[in-house]
Amino acid sequence: MSIMANVSSLNVNGKKLRIDADSQTPLLYVLRDHLNLTGTKYGCGEARCGACTVLVDGQPVRSCVTPVARVSEKQITTIEGIGDEGKLTPLQDAFLKADALQCGYCTSGMIVSATALLKKNPKPSREEIVKHMDGNICRCGTYLRILNAIEMAAGTAREVAE
Amino acid sequence: MTNSIDKLEVERYELFEAPAYRFSFNRRQFLKAFSGGIALIVPMSNLVAHTLQQEQGESGRNRASERVPEDIGAWIHIDESGMVSAFTGKVEIGQNIRTSLAQAVADELHVPLTSVRLVMADTDLTPFDLGTFGSMSTPRMAPQMRKAAAAARETLIALAAEQWNVAPTDVRIVNARFVNHDASKSLTLAEVAKGRKLVKTIPPDEAITPVRDWTVAGTPAPKVDGRDFVNGKHQYTTDLKRDGMLYGRIVRPSALEAKLVTSDTKAAEAIPGVVVVRDGDFIGVAAPDRETAIRAEKVIAVHWEAPGQPGNDELFDYLKKNATTESRGSRPVGSIADGMAAADKKLAQTYTVAYIAHAPLEPRATVAEWNDGKLTVWTGTQRPFGVRSELAEAFHIPEEKIRVIVPDTGSGYGGKHTGECAIEAARLARGTGKPVKLVWTREEEFSWAYFRPAGVIDVSTGVKNDGTVTAWEFHNYNSGSSGLPVKYDFPNQNIQFHNSKSPLRQGSYRGLAATANHFAREVHMDELAHLINMDPVEFRLKNIKDERLKAVLQAAAKTFGWGGKKTDGRGVGIACGFEKGSYIATAAEVSVDAKTGRVKIERVVESFECGAIVNPLHLNNQVEGAIVQAIGGALFENIQFKNGQILNGKFSQYRLPRFSDVPKIEVVLLDRKDLPSAGAGETPIVGLAPAVGNAIFDATGKRIRSMPLTG
Numbered sequence: 001m002s003i004m005a006n007v008s009s010l011n012v013n014g015k016k017l018r019i020d021a022d023s024q025t026p027l028l029y030v031l032r033d034h035l036n037l038t039g040t041k042y043g044c045g046e047a048r049c050g051a052c053t054v055l056v057d058g059q060p061v062r063s064c065v066t067p068v069a070r071v072s073e074k075q076i077t078t079i080e081g082i083g084d085e086g087k088l089t090p091l092q093d094a095f096l097k098a099d100a101l102q103c104g105y106c107t108s109g110m111i112v113s114a115t116a117l118l119k120k121n122p123k124p125s126r127e128e129i130v131k132h133m134d135g136n137i138c139r140c141g142t143y144l145r146i147l148n149a150i151e152m153a154a155g156t157a158r159e160v161a162e
Numbered sequence: 163m164t165n166s167i168d169k170l171e172v173e174r175y176e177l178f179e180a181p182a183y184r185f186s187f188n189r190r191q192f193l194k195a196f197s198g199g200i201a202l203i204v205p206m207s208n209l210v211a212h213t214l215q216q217e218q219g220e221s222g223r224n225r226a227s228e229r230v231p232e233d234i235g236a237w238i239h240i241d242e243s244g245m246v247s248a249f250t251g252k253v254e255i256g257q258n259i260r261t262s263l264a265q266a267v268a269d270e271l272h273v274p275l276t277s278v279r280l281v282m283a284d285t286d287l288t289p290f291d292l293g294t295f296g297s298m299s300t301p302r303m304a305p306q307m308r309k310a311a312a313a314a315r316e317t318l319i320a321l322a323a324e325q326w327n328v329a330p331t332d333v334r335i336v337n338a339r340f341v342n343h344d345a346s347k348s349l350t351l352a353e354v355a356k357g358r359k360l361v362k363t364i365p366p367d368e369a370i371t372p373v374r375d376w377t378v379a380g381t382p383a384p385k386v387d388g389r390d391f392v393n394g395k396h397q398y399t400t401d402l403k404r405d406g407m408l409y410g411r412i413v414r415p416s417a418l419e420a421k422l423v424t425s426d427t428k429a430a431e432a433i434p435g436v437v438v439v440r441d442g443d444f445i446g447v448a449a450p451d452r453e454t455a456i457r458a459e460k461v462i463a464v465h466w467e468a469p470g471q472p473g474n475d476e477l478f479d480y481l482k483k484n485a486t487t488e489s490r491g492s493r494p495v496g497s498i499a500d501g502m503a504a505a506d507k508k509l510a511q512t513y514t515v516a517y518i519a520h521a522p523l524e525p526r527a528t529v530a531e532w533n534d535g536k537l538t539v540w541t542g543t544q545r546p547f548g549v550r551s552e553l554a555e556a557f558h559i560p561e562e563k564i565r566v567i568v569p570d571t572g573s574g575y576g577g578k579h580t581g582e583c584a585i586e587a588a589r590l591a592r593g594t595g596k597p598v599k600l601v602w603t604r605e606e607e608f609s610w611a612y613f614r615p616a617g618v619i620d621v622s623t624g625v626k627n628d629g630t631v632t633a634w635e636f637h638n639y640n641s642g643s644s645g646l647p648v649k650y651d652f653p654n655q656n657i658q659f660h661n662s663k664s665p666l667r668q669g670s671y672r673g674l675a676a677t678a679n680h681f682a683r684e685v686h687m688d689e690l691a692h693l694i695n696m697d698p699v700e701f702r703l704k705n706i707k708d709e710r711l712k713a714v715l716q717a718a719a720k721t722f723g724w725g726g727k728k729t730d731g732r733g734v735g736i737a738c739g740f741e742k743g744s745y746i747a748t749a750a751e752v753s754v755d756a757k758t759g760r761v762k763i764e765r766v767v768e769s770f771e772c773g774a775i776v777n778p779l780h781l782n783n784q785v786e787g788a789i790v791q792a793i794g795g796a797l798f799e800n801i802q803f804k805n806g807q808i809l810n811g812k813f814s815q816y817r818l819p820r821f822s823d824v825p826k827i828e829v830v831l832l833d834r835k836d837l838p839s840a841g842a843g844e845t846p847i848v849g850l851a852p853a854v855g856n857a858i859f860d861a862t863g864k865r866i867r868s869m870p871l872t873g
Contacts, residue, residue, distance in 0.1 A: 022453060029452055033409075038401035039394020041572075043523050044604045048813035051523060079394030092392040096384060099783050103256025104391030105523040105572030111392060130821045137813070139523045139573055140256050141790025142783060143824045 007072045012037065013081030023069035027061075028052045030068045031078060039079035039108045043137070050136030053109040054078050060116040062135075079108035082115055091115060091153040098149035102140035110136050114150045123154050199241040200321075201361045202314045204306050204368075236289055236303070238267065238310040240318070244352030246271060246278045248307055251291025252299050253283040253544055254570040255578070257843045258780040259299045261386045265777060266304045268378040270311035270371055272335040273351065275383055283546045283568035285561075293545035295576060295670060297742040297841020300776060304839065305370060312371070313364035318354050325349070373774040373835045382779030387570075399527040399542045399569050404597035407529065408437070408448035410590040411459040414606065415443070417468035417806030418667070424465045430458040438462070439593030446586060448594045472665045473804030478514050478618045481640045484663035489637075491658035492647055501633025501654030505624025507693050512620050513682035515641050515869045517613040517666055517801040518794070519811075521818060524572020525607040528587035531597035537564045541584045542571035549581035556585045557592070575791070576670035577611060608811030613801055614671030615664060617641020619682035625690045629704035636683070640664060642675025645848060648683065649740040651707040666803060672788070673844040676741040677795065677851065681869055684737035684852030689865065698736055698856065699724055710745045710771060710834075711738060717769035717830050718747035731756060732764065735856025737849045743840030744772035745832075748789075748849025750825075752857040761797060761871065763823070763854055769830035770846055773837035781842055785829045788846035793819040796851035800870050 005023050009016055012035060021030045031037040031054070040063055043051030047062035054063045055077035083089040091114055094100070101107045110133070117124055117132045124132070129150050138146065151157035239247045248267045254260040264278040271278075281287055283294075291303075315335065322340040323330040332343040340349045373380070390396040415422070422443040431438050436449045436458040445462060449455040472480045502508060528541040537557065543549045546566040554561045571578065587600035602610070617640045624633035634652040640662035647657065659675075671677075691701035699719045706712050715738045719725075724736065731753055738747035751765040770785050798817040802809040810816045851869050859865050866872070 025453055032401075033452055036403070037394075038397065041398075041524070042400065042601065044813040046604075046812060046814050049523065083393060088389070088392060095392045096388045099384060099388075099779050101256075101385070101388070101391055102258065102783060102787055103523070103571065103573035104396060105398065107391045108394045134821045137523065137818055137820060139521060139575075139791070139818065141787035141819065141824075143790060143819075143821050144786060144827060145783065147821070 005069070007068050010035070010068065010072060010076065011074065012076045013078060014075075019068075021068050024067045026064050027054065027066040027068050027071055027076070028063040031063060031076075037078050037080050041105055041108060043106070043109075048135070048137075049106070050109040050113060051106055053112045053136065055112060055116055058116065058119060060113050077112070079112055082111060089115070089153075091118065091150065094149040094152035095146070098145045098152060100142055100145035100149040102142055106136060106138045106140075110138065110146055114146075114153075118150070118154055123156055124150070126151070198359045199239055199355050200314060200317060200358055201237055201239045202310045202317065203361065203363045204236045204310045236306040236310050238307070238314050240314060240351060240355045242352065242356045242358070244277065244350055244355055246273060246311075246314075246351070247281055248278060248310070249281045249288045250303055250307065251283055251285075251288045251547060252303055253294045253546065253568045255294065255542075255544065255574040256572075257299070257784065258385055258777070259294075259303075260570065261383055262300065262379070262776050262780065263304055263307050264386055265379040265381070265383055266308050267311040269376050270308050271315050271351075272377075273338040275378055275386065277338060277351070282570075284565070285546050285550050285567075286565045290547055293548055293579065294574075295544055295579065297744075297844050300839050300841045301743060304776070308370040309364060309368040313362065313368050317360070317362055318351065321358070322349050322354050325354070379776050380774070381777070383777060384779065397569055398524055398572050399529060399540050400524055400572075400601050402529045402540050402569070402599070404529060404531055407597040407599055408450060408590070408594055409452040409455045410446055410448045410587055410598045410600040411455045412586055412600070412606075413445040413447070413459055413462050413464055414610065415468070416466035417471070419471065419806050420466040420468035422464065423467050426463040429461040429463075433458050433461075437594045439590050441589060441593075444586075444589060446590045446593075448590045448596070448598050468806050471804070471806045474802055477616055477665065480665065481616065481618050481662045485639050485660040486662065489658040489660045490643060492655075494656040495652070496654035498633045498635050498654050498656050502624045504626070504632045506627045508622070508624045509686070509689060509693055510620070510622040511686060511689065511867060512618060513685060513867045515617045515619070515678040515681065516799070517616040517668070517803075518671070518799040519608055519613055519801060519816065520575045520577025520611070520671060521607070521813075521816070522573040522575060522577055525602040525604060526578065526583035526611065527599070527601040528584045529597060529599045530584065530587035530591040532588075532591055532595070535559070535563060537588055537591075538567070539565070539584045539588055540567045540569060541581070541587075542574070542578055543568055543581065543584070544574045544576070544578045545580075548579065549584050552581035553584060553588060557588065575672040576614075576674070579670060580612070582610065604813060605811050608816070609808045612667040612669040614677075614795075615641045615668040615675065616666075617675070617678050619678065621682055621686045623686065623690060625694055627694050629694060629696050629701050631690065631705050638675065638679060638682075641678040644674035645676025645679040645739065645741045649708050649711045650702075650705040652705065666801070672791065673741065673847045676739070676845065676848045677792070678869070680737065680739045680741075680848040681851045681855070684739065684849075685855050685865075685867060687737075688735065688852070688856040688859065692859075697725065702736075702738060708740075711740060713832060714738060714745045714747040714769040714771050717832060718749045718767050721769070721828055721830050722749035722751075722765075722767040724749060731861065733857040733859065733861025735853045735858070735860055737852035737856065739848055741845045741848060744770065744842060744845045746770050746845050746849045748853040750850065750853040750857045752854055752861055754858060754861045761854070761858055763793060763797075763825040765826045765828075766850065766853070767828045767830065768846060768849060769832060770842070771832035771834060772840040772842045772845070774835045774839045775831060775833045776839050778831060778833075781831060782829050784842050785831070785846040786827050788844070789827055789850055790819050790824055792847045792850035793823055795869055796854050796871055797823075798870050798872070800872070
């Protein structure tokens with residue numbers, strides 16, 4: 001695909017959507033600005049914080065450094081595509097139960113990243129969770145609660161949050 | 163007992179460009195906006211005005227002579243459907259006051275939390291508020307909300323009683339229903355409020371429910387709108403869109419203090435859809451999409467000239483050299499000379515603290531829109547009314563022509579007090595005639611916001627071999643005066659703060675200088691304990707009379723298992739303190755890699771006491787979060803700069819705490835239902851760095867006197 005070509009469609013959350021974006025535009029901004037899927041956040045622009053994480057064919061990807069052309073043929077899942085309309089997944093539910101957020105700005109990226117982990121490894125050890133999630137920053141510092149939420153969703157929680 | 167908040171040192175390090183004189187939402191406007199139902203207004207009483215003046219001092223605008231107008235402090239509205247709306251100028255930035263303030267209102271009205279909606283931080287709808295900082299929401303705003311809600315309850319009871327033709331004392335609220343004496347009749351909130359149009363001003367001394375009778379407050383209620391965050395639906399400022407909205411970018415100077423010499427914007431102007439806005443040294447662009455705006459910004463040719471400026475290597479000398487002779491602090495107690503003469507041992511040491519960044523995950527962002535000369539901005543700030551003043555000054559328009567709305571924001575930590583981003587977006591919107599969204603990049607956030615102040619602290623003390631500290635002299639240069647007074651019982655003290663010239667723009671940060679002052683004090687206390695061969699906990703207890711401080715220290719030591727068996731390659735340390743009405747003690751265990759010297763915090767126990775606990779769930783969360791955030795300042799955060807340029811201003815160069823850095827954390831909350839609730843968002847951050855520093859010494863014998871603790 002040539003650098004200047006535009007991308008005209010994208011498969012997002014099970015739907016084929018029409019877009020008109022320069023091939024090099026980061027996926028993050030196509031989702032946010034073109035498709036109004038604003039649950040995916042900008043945090044650093046260099047794949048260092050994980051706020052922009054989406055799933056591409058089930059794999060967690062940092063959308064802020066992913067040119068849209070690279071994923072135009074793939075299946076993209078954003079936070080809006082996790083859980084059915086109006087129904088939370090057990091992981092989202094666990095985030096609420098564990099109070100695993102403060103300002104919530106990192107939450108979408110955390111849930112998308114952890115969703116990918118649990119799909120690949122339904123009963124991860126705490127060490128495996130830490131390793132998988134280490135690229136996601138929560139500046140409010142709710143990491144222990146997020147670990148707890150993931151373990152609650154996996155059914156391996158040692159203790160339930162107060 | 164005396165209210166400890168009243169004795170707070172005034173903190174100057176809040177950044178404000180313009181004073182806020184105007185309190186424009188007066189009672190008349192409120193009445194105009196009020197359509198029906200029942201409204202209860204808490205006026206700014208003398209008591210509140212006094213608080214306001216203190217907060218003004220705290221916020222760096224110490225204008226004691228300023229007249230605080232008769233105005234509205236808080237209000238609550240119960241509409242004809244029975245929905246309760248509580249209005250406050252405070253902002254929600256992750257500290258969960260949208261939940262805790264709603265709990266207070268629900269408590270007084272005896273209604274479920276789901277019946278209460280908080281309207282926050284909208285300068286057209288909510289009462290004036292100086293800002294969300296200084297841990298004031300819980301001790302100051304919650305009681306005001308309670309008063310309004312209590313008055314609402316009494317008014318509604320009177321109306322129900324009237325309807326039944328019984329005495330008000332025969333009416334109670336049970337499970338959100340009004341019932342008569344034998345519960346044979348009942349009415350809902352909606353049934354009582356229906357068809358009413360009643361506004362009542364309540365006296366400031368309206369009785370509120372004592373802590374022992376709380377039913378909703380004091381419980382671990384989950385975040386009221388948590389669902390919108392886990393499904394990605396919550397709209398932060400960065401997520402907002404307006405019809406015809408353009409995307410803005412700013413052409414940034416080459417360095418701090420840089421002046422524009424030449425510029426050429428022709429290439430940018432030639433790009434279809436691009437508007438270039440110039441105003442003095444301000445150059446910005448706006449375009450229908452973000453990519454075009456970036457392209458336009460890049461093709462603008464600019465030449466800046468910046469003066470030479472100090473860098474890290476000379477920072478601490480520079481701060482001491484440029485300290486003003488004026489110093490501030492409490493009046494010296496006793497005589498340092500006498501105290502030194504009575505000492506068996508003396509110790510003088512210097513401690514340093516680096517500049518660090520707030521790095522809120524949501525960068526500064528604004529959507530600005532002008533309609534018929536009226537400006538509306540949506541922006542993430544901790545001071546909506548302050549930002550309104552800054553905008554009024556920047557655009558020479560009255561504040562009545564400006565509305566600032568703060569969507570619940572992606573954190574702040576003291577870093578979002580100012581209105582630069584709002585002013586820039588508003589300037590672009592005025593220049594283009596269209597709504598403009600401006601979201602600062604991470605690099606802009608590092609370079610053009612402000613930092614926690616760096617500082618140098620000289621401590622010189624005398625101690626007796628029995629553990630009595632006889633002299634305590636403490637000089638803080640530049641980092642600030644919060645947390646400066648000691649809660650130890652030292653007979654001879656001289657504690658001073660000295661202003662200096664900061665090479666970087668600096669401002670408030672979670673806990674302000676309390677972190678720096680606790681670091682120096684508590685590391686020094688550890689040094690003194692070792693100097694006289696006394697256990698650090700025993701040594702501290704020897705110098706503490708304050709029972710609350712003693713209680714947190716003992717609680718932390720006990721839960722931690724202080725004095726237990728030592729493990730090779732590991733060390734333990736402890737620290738305690740007091741700030742903003744609450745008490746804290748932190749114990750930490752670290753491991754130090756013998757080869758690499760890498761420090762890992764293995765375990766932290768923190769005990770915290772902030773009076774009566776409002777929400778144990780979110781309090782735990784705040785304390786844990788503060789400990790985790792403190793890891794950054796303790797171990798790695800350190801802004802590098804030279805000649806007005808930030809050299810590590812991105813996440814790939816500026817290390818923040820991550821999952822793998824987090825130790826095992828145990829939080830011990832001491833609930834003092836007999837004491838008023840203090841704010842809890844800040845103080846829990848101050849204990850970690852000294853505890854870890856002391857633990858590193860325990861493990862290695864190496865004393866580190868700098869934050870970060872990088873030796």
